[in-house]
Amino acid sequence: MVIMDDDAILTFVMSYLPEKWDKTTEYTRSWNLIPLSTQSVDYQIVESYFYGAHISLIQRVQNPFQFGRYMIRREMTQTTYEDIVFHVVHRDDLETALKFNCDYRRYQRRHEGLYEDHKHPKFYHSFKDLINVNNHSMSDIRVLVLKILTNEPKTQCDYYIEYVVTF
Incomplete structure (x- = not known):
């Protein structure tokens, strides 16, 4: 068994970060938001998920810690399945969602069924599905675009x- 310290893991x-990430970014917290x-x-691909909705800003989330956990989980499960899903948060909960990887239990603006499914964050397979249940004004929400390894996540590493x- 190989044991690595935190610096070695980091x-x-x-060394395996996505090529599209900004390599010059300094991390003063666990994530950085990079406006596209x-x-x-990237902007055009993400914009296409939203069926012509008026988007004012798309930001790439660069969180090497969450990305690393995801990559380790992908290796452990040896899955080739990956999908894109959507999660909605109130703008007041954006930093919490970014810091704690969509841990809805920490949100201040929770709505039963909109953000969670009693065990995990609520993920939507399309923006249209999300909009059908959203009860906030569009200016009050932030939609997170995520990669996911399974239709039934077991951990935040999925x-x-x-x-x-x-x-």
């Missing part, structure tokens, strides 16, 4: 936040 994870240019390929969308 160095390992940092409306001309970027998903990580890729983007934050503001309307």
Whole structure:
């Protein structure tokens, strides 16, 4: 068994970060939000998930800690399945969602059934599904775009936040 200290693990994870991440970013907290240019390929791909809704900002979430946990989980489960899902939070809970990987139990603006399914965060397979149950104004919500390894997550390591969308 190989035992690695925290610095070795972080160095390992940092060497496998997605190529599209900004490599010059300094981390003063566990994540950074990088605004995307409306001309970027990433922006256009994410925008296409939202069926023409008026988007004011798309930010890439760069959280090497959550990404590292996700990659380790993917290796452990040896899965090739990955999907894109959506999670809605009130704008007041955005920092909490980013810091604690969508742990709805920590949200201040909770709504039964909108944010959670009694065991895990509530994920939607399309923006249309999310909008059908949302009871906040669009300016009050942030939609998180996540990668997920399974349709039935067992741990927070089964998903990580890729983007934050503001309307």
